[in-house]
Amino acid sequence: MASRRIRRRTSLLLIFGTFIGLFALLTLLWQHAHLQQNDLTSLLSFSKEAFITRITNGNNGATGLGSILPIDLTVNFLHLIDKAPGAPPEPIMASSASSHRSPEDFLPVVTPKNIKFRWRHEARTGSNPDDLTVTGYRVVVQAAGKIDALWDSGKVNVNEKDGVVIREVPWGGDSPPAVGQILQWSVTIWDGKQQESTSAWTKFAVGPTQEDWKGKWVAHPSDMDMFDKSTKRGKVNDDQCDGWNLRRPLPLFRTKFSIDEKDNVASALLLVSGLGSFRASVNGVPLSTSGPIDPPFTDYSKRVMYRGFDVTPFANDPEIVVGMTMGSGWWDHRPISGMAKPELLPRGPATIVAQVVITYKDGTSAVVGETGKKTGWQVSRGHIRESDLFTGEMIDLDVLANMEGWDTVSSWKEATAVDSANMNPYAEINKWVDVVPYRTDVTLEQRVQTISVRAKAMTEENAKPFPQGNNFADPIGMLVPHEIPPVMSMERIAPEEIHDLGSGRWLFDFSKAFSGMLHFDQGLPEPIVPDSYPRAHGFKKASADGHGFLTVIYGESLEMTTGDINRVLVAGLGLHDGGPRHVSKSEGATRHTYCFPEDHDDILSQRDVYVVPSKRDSSYAKARQSHFSTHSFRFAEVCCTKEPPAGVQALLYRTAVPEWGNFDSSNVVINGGYELVKNAMVSNMLSVQSDCPHREKLPYGGDLVANSPAALHFFDMSSFYKKTIYDWLEAQWGNGAYTETSVWQDLNDYAGIGHGAGETVWASAPPVLSVRHYQNYGDEELLRKSLPHHGRWLDFLDKYFDVSMEKKGYDKDLVGYHGEKSGLGDWLSLRGRDTWLTHTGFYMASARALAYIGQVLGDEKLRTKGLTRAKSIRERIAKLYLKNGQDNFDCPEGGASLTPGPEMSLFSRIVPGEKRCAVLKNYFRRSGSLWPGDEEKLFLKELKNKSLIEEMLRSGELIRDGESLTMGWYVGVNQ
Numbered sequence: 001m002a003s004r005r006i007r008r009r010t011s012l013l014l015i016f017g018t019f020i021g022l023f024a025l026l027t028l029l030w031q032h033a034h035l036q037q038n039d040l041t042s043l044l045s046f047s048k049e050a051f052i053t054r055i056t057n058g059n060n061g062a063t064g065l066g067s068i069l070p071i072d073l074t075v076n077f078l079h080l081i082d083k084a085p086g087a088p089p090e091p092i093m094a095s096s097a098s099s100h101r102s103p104e105d106f107l108p109v110v111t112p113k114n115i116k117f118r119w120r121h122e123a124r125t126g127s128n129p130d131d132l133t134v135t136g137y138r139v140v141v142q143a144a145g146k147i148d149a150l151w152d153s154g155k156v157n158v159n160e161k162d163g164v165v166i167r168e169v170p171w172g173g174d175s176p177p178a179v180g181q182i183l184q185w186s187v188t189i190w191d192g193k194q195q196e197s198t199s200a201w202t203k204f205a206v207g208p209t210q211e212d213w214k215g216k217w218v219a220h221p222s223d224m225d226m227f228d229k230s231t232k233r234g235k236v237n238d239d240q241c242d243g244w245n246l247r248r249p250l251p252l253f254r255t256k257f258s259i260d261e262k263d264n265v266a267s268a269l270l271l272v273s274g275l276g277s278f279r280a281s282v283n284g285v286p287l288s289t290s291g292p293i294d295p296p297f298t299d300y301s302k303r304v305m306y307r308g309f310d311v312t313p314f315a316n317d318p319e320i321v322v323g324m325t326m327g328s329g330w331w332d333h334r335p336i337s338g339m340a341k342p343e344l345l346p347r348g349p350a351t352i353v354a355q356v357v358i359t360y361k362d363g364t365s366a367v368v369g370e371t372g373k374k375t376g377w378q379v380s381r382g383h384i385r386e387s388d389l390f391t392g393e394m395i396d397l398d399v400l401a402n403m404e405g406w407d408t409v410s411s412w413k414e415a416t417a418v419d420s421a422n423m424n425p426y427a428e429i430n431k432w433v434d435v436v437p438y439r440t441d442v443t444l445e446q447r448v449q450t451i452s453v454r455a456k457a458m459t460e461e462n463a464k465p466f467p468q469g470n471n472f473a474d475p476i477g478m479l480v481p482h483e484i485p486p487v488m489s490m491e492r493i494a495p496e497e498i499h500d501l502g503s504g505r506w507l508f509d510f511s512k513a514f515s516g517m518l519h520f521d522q523g524l525p526e527p528i529v530p531d532s533y534p535r536a537h538g539f540k541k542a543s544a545d546g547h548g549f550l551t552v553i554y555g556e557s558l559e560m561t562t563g564d565i566n567r568v569l570v571a572g573l574g575l576h577d578g579g580p581r582h583v584s585k586s587e588g589a590t591r592h593t594y595c596f597p598e599d600h601d602d603i604l605s606q607r608d609v610y611v612v613p614s615k616r617d618s619s620y621a622k623a624r625q626s627h628f629s630t631h632s633f634r635f636a637e638v639c640c641t642k643e644p645p646a647g648v649q650a651l652l653y654r655t656a657v658p659e660w661g662n663f664d665s666s667n668v669v670i671n672g673g674y675e676l677v678k679n680a681m682v683s684n685m686l687s688v689q690s691d692c693p694h695r696e697k698l699p700y701g702g703d704l705v706a707n708s709p710a711a712l713h714f715f716d717m718s719s720f721y722k723k724t725i726y727d728w729l730e731a732q733w734g735n736g737a738y739t740e741t742s743v744w745q746d747l748n749d750y751a752g753i754g755h756g757a758g759e760t761v762w763a764s765a766p767p768v769l770s771v772r773h774y775q776n777y778g779d780e781e782l783l784r785k786s787l788p789h790h791g792r793w794l795d796f797l798d799k800y801f802d803v804s805m806e807k808k809g810y811d812k813d814l815v816g817y818h819g820e821k822s823g824l825g826d827w828l829s830l831r832g833r834d835t836w837l838t839h840t841g842f843y844m845a846s847a848r849a850l851a852y853i854g855q856v857l858g859d860e861k862l863r864t865k866g867l868t869r870a871k872s873i874r875e876r877i878a879k880l881y882l883k884n885g886q887d888n889f890d891c892p893e894g895g896a897s898l899t900p901g902p903e904m905s906l907f908s909r910i911v912p913g914e915k916r917c918a919v920l921k922n923y924f925r926r927s928g929s930l931w932p933g934d935e936e937k938l939f940l941k942e943l944k945n946k947s948l949i950e951e952m953l954r955s956g957e958l959i960r961d962g963e964s965l966t967m968g969w970y971v972g973v974n975q
Helices: 003-034 040-045 221-225 231-238 240-246 314-315 397-402 444-454 539-547 615-622 667-685 701-714 718-731 763-776 778-809 835-856 861-879 901-906 914-923 934-943 948-957 969-974
Strands: 068-076 116-123 136-145 148-153 182-190 196-198 204-207 251-257 265-275 277-282 305-309 320-327 352-360 367-368 380-382 384-388 392-396 478-481 487-493 499-500 503-521 548-555 606-612 632-639 647-656 958-961 964-968
Touching: 068 182, 068 196, 204 305, 204 934, 221 231, 251 352, 265 314, 265 320, 265 667, 277 305, 305 444, 320 352, 320 367, 367 861, 392 397, 487 503, 487 964, 499 539, 499 778, 503 667, 606 615, 632 647, 647 667, 701 718, 701 763, 718 763, 718 778, 763 778, 763 835, 763 948, 778 835, 778 861, 835 861, 835 901, 901 914, 948 958
Parallel strands: 305 478, 392 606
Antiparallel strands: 068 116, 136 148, 136 182, 182 196, 182 204, 251 320, 251 380, 265 277, 265 305, 265 352, 277 320, 352 367, 384 392, 487 647, 499 503, 503 632, 503 647, 548 606, 548 632, 958 964
16 A cells, blocks of 8 residues: 555656646746846836835834834845754763853854845834835944944935835945954834834854965875875875775864953854865864755865854853864765766865954954964864765764764873874774875866866867976865855654565655755664665675664655665666666666775665664664765665664755745645745755756756746745856856856766857856846846856857857758757757757847846946847747748747747747747647656556556556556646
């Protein structure tokens, strides 16, 4: 029965999936519909403003009698987050840990000369609509421990009735605040009757720019030597896989210091970052529930974000120990071939940078605890044996127990000398040594040139020579404060069902798919040893050594034929060996895959492992969760235990942007489709917007142009999409081309027009998204920063588009074209793809975007240039696609089932007005087209049980199609 329930759910999901495809297509076309030649002014008139008025049933912490309540206060688009909504229970801490706690989960940090205050409005319940006009505001900023205002704007009169809109209020003090200060601010609003309401206070901190950092990047000496060709370890690192394994277990960093004049301390601000990922603690207390991708994914050779933590409560402790637990993140993940290409990402040893700014009551400050050479920072290997974003995490629970309190004063011991002859990283566990400075002989210019040549954005002839040094770790970019909220646990989900699969294997069903991991509130039970381990649950080395272990396998779906988790659809581009049923690859295909992890049984899997060499029950009881890997799953298998672990919860992780849009209707199918779109969006918001949260996890442009309108409905994406645009601007090649992903990965460049450009739809994401960001949040500064980049992109298209399309086999008059040539088009569509139309259509969209930005910024020359180019492209498309005289807006020689021909062209108003009705009628005369689904076809092929067939026919899950059987969801979709 359980398997049949799962199949019914699968059928519904397939229906909803089709709904998603239609929804995504409409959102993709939205840009075309509104960025047209004659409608730029009207589009400006109905753009959303940064401040939205709505009705509320409460005061949201605001005081006063005004009709308008200020809410959602942000600084540089960032909210203070007191506690993540889905934060797990407080972890087990050492008895020597401090009794103090961090005041919040996320503290926004800004630099002194870049501070902008924003807020939204709500209407008080029962207020008169005539009073809902803002006539004035006042911003007040105070320093920690101070009553007097550090800056007070005074009342600023405005008149919204005259079209004045408050988009943002920049810092207006006589001088900028000092680095290290922790500040609070509030805003007062006056309504149409001059009655006022004042918001609750919220916090932010002031951090350094790159030039003001005193801390320097540091690393474990053994790890740093792995990137030095003159060392023994550096020679081993010639084989990336061997080198990667020698950098495991992951390091722990710590330092100890005391604070002078404790009674005079006003605030203490810890500023810190780490590559790959980090979690910070003070005196044994974790400072945030955030993770597992911190800092957010960027091109780390160009820009790295840092966090700020208010550690003022700990200033009264006699001494302070700052600890840093490390994961691999995007900086040093397992170098498996056939998936995201690690050699194209910046790479180096695990490394951190930190400092603490103490601000005293008299306004003076001091920096303590900074990282650097001989500054007191130590490093040791710890309990995380392996950390990888794709394949999962391995945690040694014995080491975790034995090193309990490592980040407290009571466990402090002086550093020992490095054993340079030792090549066994496990001998470095709980061996504390002095850190060494991060070192590299590679410059950013050299790295960019190397990648540019490989991407064909630069020729070998134009490349200049660079000296070749011994230290080949990649350079680290400039430090900037967090531009977005961290990835945090936003929901705790209890399992809906638990199934006994036999051999000590338990299947947990959480009823929906998401990104995250399991949390064991009560720890793990003692494992059992089955006669043989179920697939991918074995651990050969641990078994051979007599060590205890438990495994967790994650997946989004079940194989319909076996009921097991479908591992092929998960980690690392579905690397698998074909096997008895998964025939898309030959059996044994993964045997020679570089650095393929042991014990994954020929299918790369999302898998966490908890190891207890001693087999102590007390060690299992300390297990809680993995930290530096997210898995995409609905189902999780835990193996192998006599009874299922108690207190199992799933933690849903995503970037912690506020949620604000909702929708409901009387139609359950539409509601279900809406929720499915939202779940997919939530799963793919892990510091970048990706297309699949388990396989690539990469920031593709195609998903941005298709789904950003939906994301802007669901969430406040102001900070997230601003960061996204900056990512793409940094990735732009010197010749003006935009890439397919914001960190270049050489995945589908064949589909673009060459010279480093990604496929035209994907590469058009930056200008399209810039316009959408402005329409929703009114950030003119972002438009001004992005405008030169978008102008270079249009110049690149003007230079290369036509000639490159002809080289790709597209005749200028589309002679012999029937669709499906080089390009991605309407990716994974149910119909054939009209790749010429999508290439050309998004050339037009880029031109329209530039025209729109020109109009907003008052640049008439740029506006005219964009409109002229867009008009010529639109007329060319219309001429060719109406050439056959059938009014079906098809390519000249026919391709009646192609997508997104007439629908995109109608929505973007490429179709001339007099032809729109005829084209629309012909569009609705098209026959349907569906994909039966690989897993469904396999299930039907192996379905032999006659009684089960009859039952499924009666329920409608199956229907007869002549002599054959097919899935019943076909009927629902066609209807």
